[in-house]
Amino acid sequence: MCNIIRKSIDKLKDSKAQVSAEPPSWRDPLDKCLDELSHSVGVSGVLCADNHGLCLGARGKASGASSGMISALADRAALLEPGSPDPVILLETDNSQCLIHRNNGITLAVYKSPETS
16 A cells, blocks of 8 residues: 555656646646545545645545645654655554655545455
């Protein structure tokens, strides 16, 4: 799953690099990436946020309202070992899991149910 997250962030990073004055030029690749990831086996939701916690997109059970908190968690986790690559955070309850990873200012959260992990 971590490789899927890293590949997805790389795709999002590439789409963000294409930002221009016209939002559709970067919005389409971002939406496509989020759609593909949200339809992966066992994934119930996906959220993407920028480095300020602004929600760039959400699918499924992921709520855009949580983008700031998810981005802040990624910030704090990175402080645990300064100089190391950003960690993958796993939040787990009896009913679901949420994997969070930040790379180059983009934070991605993937929601899964434990039975399909």
